[in-house]
Amino acid sequence: MGYFGRLKSTVVRNLQVDLKYKFNLVIDVAWLILDIIAFTFLGAIVATTSIKNFEYNLADFLLVGVFFWALFGRAYDDTVLALQEEAARGTIGFLLVNNISIRTLLIARFFSSTVKTITIAMIFIFPILWAIGVIQVDLTLIPLIITLFFLSWIFMIGVSLLVSSLNVIFKRIGVLASLFLYALKIASGYYFPVEALDLFFPGLAQSVLQFPLTRCVYLLRELLILGRIHPNIANDILMISLGAVICIGLALIVMSQIEKLSAKWGTLEFY
Amino acid sequence: MRNSLLNGAHWNSIEGENIMREIVIEVKDVMKQFPTGAFLHKKIQVLDEITFELEEGENLAIVGPNGSGKTTLLKILATIYLPDKGSVKIYDHDIFKDISKVRDMISFVSPALSFQKKLTLRETLKFFSGIQDSNIEDIYPFLEEIGLDQLMDERLEGFSEGQKAMTRLAIGMLKHPKILLLDEVTATLDVRRKEEVIDYIDKLDAKLDLTLGLIDHDPMVVDRLCHKILLLRRGGTILRFANVSDLFHEIPYRYDVKVYPRKPLKTKVLDSFGFPYEKLGDFVRFFTQSKKEVDEIHDKLFEKLEAEEIIEFSTSGLSLEDMYFFFLAKET
Ligand SMILES: Nc1ncnc2c1ncn2[C@@H]1O[C@H](COP(=O)(O)OP(=O)(O)OP(=O)(O)O)[C@@H](O)[C@H]1O
Ligand SMILES: [Mg+2]
Numbered sequence: 156m157g158y159f160g161r162l163k164s165t166v167v168r169n170l171q172v173d174l175k176y177k178f179n180l181v182i183d184v185a186w187l188i189l190d191i192i193a194f195t196f197l198g199a200i201v202a203t204t205s206i207k208n209f210e211y212n213l214a215d216f217l218l219v220g221v222f223f224w225a226l227f228g229r230a231y232d233d234t235v236l237a238l239q240e241e242a243a244r245g246t247i248g249f250l251l252v253n254n255i256s257i258r259t260l261l262i263a264r265f266f267s268s269t270v271k272t273i274t275i276a277m278i279f280i281f282p283i284l285w286a287i288g289v290i291q292v293d294l295t296l297i298p299l300i301i302t303l304f305f306l307s308w309i310f311m312i313g314v315s316l317l318v319s320s321l322n323v324i325f326k327r328i329g330v331l332a333s334l335f336l337y338a339l340k341i342a343s344g345y346y347f348p349v350e351a352l353d354l355f356f357p358g359l360a361q362s363v364l365q366f367p368l369t370r371c372v373y374l375l376r377e378l379l380i381l382g383r384i385h386p387n388i389a390n391d392i393l394m395i396s397l398g399a400v401i402c403i404g405l406a407l408i409v410m411s412q413i414e415k416l417s418a419k420w421g422t423l424e425f426y
Numbered sequence: 427m428r429n430s431l432l433n434g435a436h437w438n439s440i441e442g443e444n445i446m447r448e449i450v451i452e453v454k455d456v457m458k459q460f461p462t463g464a465f466l467h468k469k470i471q472v473l474d475e476i477t478f479e480l481e482e483g484e485n486l487a488i489v490g491p492n493g494s495g496k497t498t499l500l501k502i503l504a505t506i507y508l509p510d511k512g513s514v515k516i517y518d519h520d521i522f523k524d525i526s527k528v529r530d531m532i533s534f535v536s537p538a539l540s541f542q543k544k545l546t547l548r549e550t551l552k553f554f555s556g557i558q559d560s561n562i563e564d565i566y567p568f569l570e571e572i573g574l575d576q577l578m579d580e581r582l583e584g585f586s587e588g589q590k591a592m593t594r595l596a597i598g599m600l601k602h603p604k605i606l607l608l609d610e611v612t613a614t615l616d617v618r619r620k621e622e623v624i625d626y627i628d629k630l631d632a633k634l635d636l637t638l639g640l641i642d643h644d645p646m647v648v649d650r651l652c653h654k655i656l657l658l659r660r661g662g663t664i665l666r667f668a669n670v671s672d673l674f675h676e677i678p679y680r681y682d683v684k685v686y687p688r689k690p691l692k693t694k695v696l697d698s699f700g701f702p703y704e705k706l707g708d709f710v711r712f713f714t715q716s717k718k719e720v721d722e723i724h725d726k727l728f729e730k731l732e733a734e735e736i737i738e739f740s741t742s743g744l745s746l747e748d749m750y751f752f753f754l755a756k757e758t
Contacts, residue, residue: 156559164556171553175544245538248506253557253601254529324466418508421460424501424538 161255165263166270173271180271183229184279190221191283213348215289215380220345222284222379223372225276226304227311228336230268234315235332237264238322238423247423257423258410261319265312293382300378306395307371313402314339320409323417343372367398448517450605450637451480451503456512458498458662472498473662476512480654485631485638487648487670489746490658496641499658500607503639504534516605533603535594537610543583547574547593550582551600560600568596572622587614595623599630608640612647624650645746649674657750666753677744677752678702679713683723686710686738687731699726 156164173180198214237260241247250260284290292300318335321328340346342363349369352360363369370391377383385391417423458473472495480486488496501507502514505521505528514521516528541550551562569575572592577585585593591614598606606627612620624647630636631651642648648655648670655673657665666673679702685691686709696703696710701723703712712723720741727736 160559161557164559168553168556171549172542172545175542244540244542245536246540248501248504248534248536249539249554249597250557251506252504252529252532252534254526255557415508418506419510420466421498421507422466424506 158259161253162259162263162266165250165255165260166267169264169267170270173267180275183271184275187221187225187275187280188283190225191218191280194218194221195287211348211376211380216344216348216376217346218284218289219376219379220340220343220372222276222280222290223307223343223375224340224345225280226269226272227307228340229272230265231311231315231318231336232332233268234261234265235318235322235328237261238319239327239329242423257323257414257417258316258407261316261410262312265315269308290379291382292379296378296382296384299384299388300375302392303371303375303378303395306392306399307368309399310368310371310395310402313399313404313406316403316406316410320406320413323413324420324422326422339368342366342369344369344376349373367395367402371395447481447483449479449515450482450484450517451478451486451639452513452515452518453478453503454513456499456502456509456514458495458502458507458509471662473502473509475663478654478656478664478667480637480639483631483635483637484654485636485652486640487652487655488639488641488658489643489648489655489750490665491660491747491750494658494660495662496658497609498662499656500534500609500639500641503605504532504607505529506534531604532607533598533601533605534607535598535609535611537591537594537613539594539597541582541585541590541593544581546579546581547585548578550593551597554597555600558601560602562600564602565596565600568599568626571626572619588616588619591615592619592623602634603636604634605637605639608638608642610641610643612642612644620644620647627651643746645744645749648746657753659754665750665757673749673753674744677749679715680744681714681717681720681741682744682748683712683714683720684709684738684740684742685712685727685736688735688737695730699723 194217195214198212198217238247238257241250241260247257247260251257255263281290318328318332321331342349349363350360352363364373374385374388374391377385454477456473456476457471459469459471462468462470476499478486488499490496498507502509502521503516505525508522516531519527521528542553545553548562551565555562566575569578574589574592574596577589582590582593591611595608595611598608612623615623627638628651631638638651640647640651652670654667655670656667657673659665690708691710696705699712701712701714701719703710705711714720714723724739727739
């Protein structure tokens with residue numbers, strides 16, 4: 156079996172288990188719907204405090220963040236937890252001996268979680284956001300929107316791998332990993348617009364906005380809410396692509412080194 | 427029994443016949459340490475100066491006290507851990523350079539493998555076989571032999587430890603490995619199941635010329651399945667590496683007889699039995715070569731003493747622990 160065959164069967168294996176635990180899926184969906192309600196209210200309440208040059212309805216703004224992280228947050232969480240879970244089930248040795256490296260295992264976990272979340276987001280979140288009028292997509296914008304989601308996806312695989320690589324050496328990174336996810340969410344304007352950072356740290360917003368993921372969500376908001384293509388979009392996409400490639404490349408290099416180390420140090424089979 | 431290995435040679439011929447046998451496992455001067463402590467700053471030595479070879483079709487038993495590094499050695503052969511020093515070659519493929527080729531040939535059955543509770547046996551086998559690219563029907567004969575075929579559509583949460591152990595073994599065999607590494611697979615099996623499992627592995631071995639590497643505490647399992655035995659000392663060095671039959675023969679006894687008398691027995695009385703013995707506190711252990719000699723001790727004892735003067739009289743076969751301590755004592 157070639158590499159992709161093994162990757163595919165690992166993905167299928169994860170989905171098999173995820174589907175068996177239907178209760179967890181129900182919780183995921185319930186949680187997301189709760190998020191939507193919460194952020195709609197939050198948006199409505201905070202909307203009174205105005206930020207300069209801010210052209211969105213704040214609730215809409217936040218809900219795009221919810222949609223974005225509905226797609227990637229779960230995949231990140233699942234991936235970062237994957238090693239701990241496999242170790243607890245004693246399956247790491249089995250996977251290694253069957254030529255599934257730690258990298259492959261994590262990438263497969265990210266893929267299968269993506270399949271799971273896209274299904275949930277497309278069935279539950281997207282229609283709701285569409286129905287309440289947050290998202291008004293012009294069909295011609297869809298290729299651009301998909302491109303941006305795809306690039307964020309690649310970027311997030313890299314990020315998840317990098318964070319998980321810590322897990323190979325240190326046994327429990329749960330708290331660190333969730334802090335990191337919070338930071339990413341804040342940077343992407345999940346809780347409040349990044350521009351608001353300037354209220355506390357003047358000048359910070361401008362640099363955060365250059366961060367590929369932030370840039371991506373920023374462009375997505377313009378496309379999804381305002382139906383507008385940012386004039387600089389070609390250049391931005393180029394920069395985002397570069398960021399994504401660097402991120403995943405770095406992650407793969409780091410992972411392959413860390414895997415060797417862990418086989419020497421015995422940190423993986425020994426949770 | 428095969429003749430001893432020629433050091434360093436990759437091919438061996440066997441007494442007159444011109445059969446060439448390939449070296450399957452070649453372990454040279456392997457050392458393994460694990461870093462421990464909060465900052466991984468301390469090291470514990472687990473294996474040192476491990477050197478041995480195994481020819482095609484030869485089966486190895488790794489024996490030693492708890493913590494002597496048996497599982498670690500098996501995991502190194504399975505490519506899960508890399509040694510800190512020395513080399514390991516499997517069918518002449520170095521585990522550092524050709525790891526994926528080595529992995530294609532190996533199956534490692536670990537007692538640590540646990541299952542998704544909600545999957546049935548059939549789903550579980552499919553779940554693992556998907557990764558191995560194997561076909562679950564291949565293992566039906568084994569499942570029938572041990573009676574697990576009746577449980578195909580039962581969930582694993584209801585399985586006993588023994589049934590889970592057999593499921594792990596089934597998964598390991600599904601891959602059709604050339605080398606099957608078994609970590610204490612028979613530990614939780616009852617006597618009958620153990621026989622069935624051994625029979626099956628034995629048949630499979632005869633058919634496929636498997637190479638087995640196993641850890642087991644039961645001398646019967648070792649005796650039935652293995653040609654070579656690797657005795658590991660506490661501290662992870664080799665106490666002995668030899669043919670199983672040679673080692674069993676070197677030990678002067680087969681059975682031991684434990685006697686627990688109400689009053690300590692005098693040395694003169696003990697000597698008069700005419701068998702080697704040792705005193706362990708209030709106990710006396712006699713060593714014998716056969717069941718007949720056990721009966722002889724029994725009869726003599728009850729001739730000399732009244733039944734109520736003996737609290738306990740019991741016999742047991744040679745255990746691998748006995749063997750370990752015998753060779754350890756012989757060394758010093
Ligand atoms: N991954 C690891 N990290 C750190 N220490 C380890 C690791 N694996 C094993 N050890 C240590 O190495 C020593 C040998 O362990 P190992 O499991 O190989 O022993 P064993 O001979 O199989 O023992 P048992 O008969 O109890 O199964 C033990 O002290 C154990 O704590
Ligand atoms: Mg062990």
